[in-house]
Every structure is written in structure tokens, then in C-alpha cells.
Amino acid sequence: MVVVVNTASEKAIAEWRESLAEMAPHLEVRWWDDANLDPADVRYAVVWKPEHGRLAHFTGLKVLFSLGAGVDNIVADPAWPRHVPLVRMVPAEGPQRMGEYVTWAALSLQKDLPRIFRSREAKNWDSFATPTPATECTVGIMGLGAMGRRSADLLRGVGFPVIGWSRSRKALPFENFAGAEELDAFLARSRILVCLLPATPETTGILSAPLLVKLPRGAGLINSGRGAHQNLADIIAALDEGHLTGAVLDVFDPEPLPADSPAWIHPKIIVTSHIGAGPSTRECARYVATSISAFELREALYNLYDPTRGY
Structure with missing residues (x-):
């Protein structure tokens, strides 16, 4: 199962790979801009500001994670896959x-x-x-x-x-x-x-x-x-x-x-530069790994985006 991560740098994707290799070794982590990525293989996506229309190409997507507590950068995309659970990033820390x-x-x-x-x-x-x-x-x-x-x-x-x-x-x-x-x-x-x-x-x-x-x-x-x-x-x-x-x-x-x-x-x-609750990559990876495990066990996902409330 492929997790694609929308990050700003190669260094960040390396940190995601290292963290998820420890916490969920069955997951393959790929970069958002990986030229060899087949969108149909993606089951989970971790994104912040995806370009409009890109998420719609992930036809096998099961869960979508925001890299922040907010999801406005995602739901602003008219084509974001509304049938897919959207999880806000709220690690315990x-x-x-x-x-x-x-x-x-x-x-x-x-x-x-x-x-x-x-x-x-x-x-x-x-x-x-x-x-x-x-x-x-x-x-x-x-x-x-x-x-x-x-x-x-x-x-x-x-x-x-x-x-x-x-x-x-x-x-x-x-x-x-x-x-x-x-x-x-x-x-x-x-x-x-x-x-x-x-x-x-x-x-x-x-x-x-x-x-x-x-x-x-x-x-x-x-x-x-x-x-x-x-x-x-x-x-x-x-x-x-x-x-x-x-x-x-x-x-x-x-x-x-x-x-x-x-x-x-x-x-x-x-x-200050949007640092209020900024979690580390490791904290985010643990949150994503735990949420994916819950989803695969058919357990409830927490911090789901509710379109009726708007958050």
C-alpha cells in the first residue's frame, strides 16, 4: 500500500520514510512529485496544499490526511474526492x-x-x-x-x-x-x-x-x-x-x-511563522500510522472533517 506525501523537500520525505518504516513497515512511502508514481497505486495521501485536480487522479485512495489541523487548502479544490474520509492532523502532542x-x-x-x-x-x-x-x-x-x-x-x-x-x-x-x-x-x-x-x-x-x-x-x-x-x-x-x-x-x-x-x-x-502547534515529522508520522492501522482494522477514525460544521 502506497502512502504519498506532499512535502516541500527531499529531506522531509526522507524523514517520513524513516519514521513510517519503523512504525508501519508494510507501507511504501512515495513523494508527491515522484515521476514514477502510478496514481492508481496510492491508498493514502498526506497533503497540505495540493494543486487543484491532483487528488482526483488517485482513484484507489482510501484515506486522505491533512498535514495541518485545518483542511481549507484541501477542500478549496473543487475536485477533491469527497467520498474519501478526510482526517485533520491533530497529534496528541x-x-x-x-x-x-x-x-x-x-x-x-x-x-x-x-x-x-x-x-x-x-x-x-x-x-x-x-x-x-x-x-x-x-x-x-x-x-x-x-x-x-x-x-x-x-x-x-x-x-x-x-x-x-x-x-x-x-x-x-x-x-x-x-x-x-x-x-x-x-x-x-x-x-x-x-x-x-x-x-x-x-x-x-x-x-x-x-x-x-x-x-x-x-x-x-x-x-x-x-x-x-x-x-x-x-x-x-x-x-x-x-x-x-x-x-x-x-x-x-x-x-x-x-x-x-x-x-x-x-x-x-x-x-511568528505558523509555529503555534507545529508537530515534528515523527509526531505526524505516528499519527498517520496509528490512523491507518485503525482504518485497516475497521475501527473509527478520529478528527474527521465534517462538511456540515466546516471543520
């Missing part, structure tokens, strides 16, 4: 990695890391007190899936009060809001807003002026969800006006972030 990133980002905003960076660049000894301790800085998390829940655990562990918001009510050990009718109340209490929402038509552009103005004046913003969530011009306007005091942005549209983007040089923005 992913929520922990995301929780670590979000906690770092929240502390960076609470400690005013952009100001520290500016002082370093200017070689200016700027000794200042943090305006608000973490225990008085409520973090609001939009999106309460595995990533959001683990982020809440770690944030609470260092003292941040946490509230959450999602489309439907969740039974969680912290206060959470649900639905459009409770969104404004949630935003009004979020001193730091974290976006971990899935990519759906409803969430596209959600981080724009109409939402940002409902945050408390002086709030911070963390987006490690999707680049399509944010209107960068509106975020920069809110920072320049002072309604937002800082932003940590890990995702962009497009990616990589163009060199001439104002986000790179804005004094109140920390740019």
Missing part, C-alpha cells in the same frame, strides 16, 4: 504545543514584550513595571476544541483567569459563553483575546474592526487559528489608535507573510 505557544504569547503581551524588544534595539535601559499582573488579566479563548482546552489549562496554571467562547455550550471547568447572542459579553471581559477558531465561512474575517472595538480598551490579541480570520489592516488600525496595545500573530493570509507586509515592522506586533 499538538494541543500541548499550542497551549505552550498561547501561554507564552499571553505572558509576552502581559509583560509588554514588544516594548522590551524596542528597548533592546535602541539600547535603552527602560525599566518599567507590568501594569497588570496575570491574576487580574482575563484571557478569552475563542474556540474550545482540544487546542483551546489545553491552552486554558496551561494559562490557568500560571494564574490567568480564563473564559471561553464557542458556537455551542461546553462542559468545562471555567466560565464559557456560547453563540452569537453571548459573544459581546465574552469580548467585553477579554483583556487578552485568543483566536483558535476553525476556518469556516462564518469565521472568515472575524478579527476585524466590528469585533475588535468590543474588546476592553488596551486589550491584547493572539491569533493562532487561521490567517483568514484576521483583517490585518483593521488590527493595525486598532493598535495605532491605542484600542489594542499589542498583538501576537502566528497565521497569515497569504503565507509565507510577504516581506513588505507592515506586520513585520509594526512596533506592537510580534510575528
Whole structure:
């Protein structure tokens, strides 16, 4: 059975081959651009940004894996094989990695890391007190899936009060809001807003002026969800006006972030390169191997894309 991997380099495919040879030696791993690949032989595909129409050539495909937690780059293809199960990449380590990133980002905003960076660049000894301790800085998390829940655990562990918001009510050990009718109340209490929402038509552009103005004046913003969530011009306007005091942005549209983007040089923005929950190749390979084993044993697949929810 052939697994084809859509990666950016020969080095990456070598890592996939090495990992799957250990974890699932019955699988043959081939590169997406292998000129000798017969599409009819492919049973499993691991992809991120496949060119439109290519997946339709894999007529024997049994399971399709996204290389990320999101699948928008796949379902944007009008010809993607909708009859094939589409599995989102959510390795066990992913929520922990995301929780670590979000906690770092929240502390960076609470400690005013952009100001520290500016002082370093200017070689200016700027000794200042943090305006608000973490225990008085409520973090609001939009999106309460595995990533959001683990982020809440770690944030609470260092003292941040946490509230959450999602489309439907969740039974969680912290206060959470649900639905459009409770969104404004949630935003009004979020001193730091974290976006971990899935990519759906409803969430596209959600981080724009109409939402940002409902945050408390002086709030911070963390987006490690999707680049399509944010209107960068509106975020920069809110920072320049002072309604937002800082932003940590890990995702962009497009990616990589163009060199001439104002986000790179804005004094109140920390740019990271989509590293929030980035699993290692070994973690991804283990996840794929485990999922294929479950499928072959006719067991349930987890983290399946649900077109009715959009994620």
C-alpha cells in the first residue's frame, strides 16, 4: 500500500520514510512529485496544499490526511474526492504545543514584550513595571476544541483567569459563553483575546474592526487559528489608535507573510511563522500510522472533517 506525501523537500520525505518504516513497515512511502508514481497505486495521501485536480487522479485512495489541523487548502479544490474520509492532523502532542505557544504569547503581551524588544534595539535601559499582573488579566479563548482546552489549562496554571467562547455550550471547568447572542459579553471581559477558531465561512474575517472595538480598551490579541480570520489592516488600525496595545500573530493570509507586509515592522506586533502547534515529522508520522492501522482494522477514525460544521 502506497502512502504519498506532499512535502516541500527531499529531506522531509526522507524523514517520513524513516519514521513510517519503523512504525508501519508494510507501507511504501512515495513523494508527491515522484515521476514514477502510478496514481492508481496510492491508498493514502498526506497533503497540505495540493494543486487543484491532483487528488482526483488517485482513484484507489482510501484515506486522505491533512498535514495541518485545518483542511481549507484541501477542500478549496473543487475536485477533491469527497467520498474519501478526510482526517485533520491533530497529534496528541499538538494541543500541548499550542497551549505552550498561547501561554507564552499571553505572558509576552502581559509583560509588554514588544516594548522590551524596542528597548533592546535602541539600547535603552527602560525599566518599567507590568501594569497588570496575570491574576487580574482575563484571557478569552475563542474556540474550545482540544487546542483551546489545553491552552486554558496551561494559562490557568500560571494564574490567568480564563473564559471561553464557542458556537455551542461546553462542559468545562471555567466560565464559557456560547453563540452569537453571548459573544459581546465574552469580548467585553477579554483583556487578552485568543483566536483558535476553525476556518469556516462564518469565521472568515472575524478579527476585524466590528469585533475588535468590543474588546476592553488596551486589550491584547493572539491569533493562532487561521490567517483568514484576521483583517490585518483593521488590527493595525486598532493598535495605532491605542484600542489594542499589542498583538501576537502566528497565521497569515497569504503565507509565507510577504516581506513588505507592515506586520513585520509594526512596533506592537510580534510575528511568528505558523509555529503555534507545529508537530515534528515523527509526531505526524505516528499519527498517520496509528490512523491507518485503525482504518485497516475497521475501527473509527478520529478528527474527521465534517462538511456540515466546516471543520
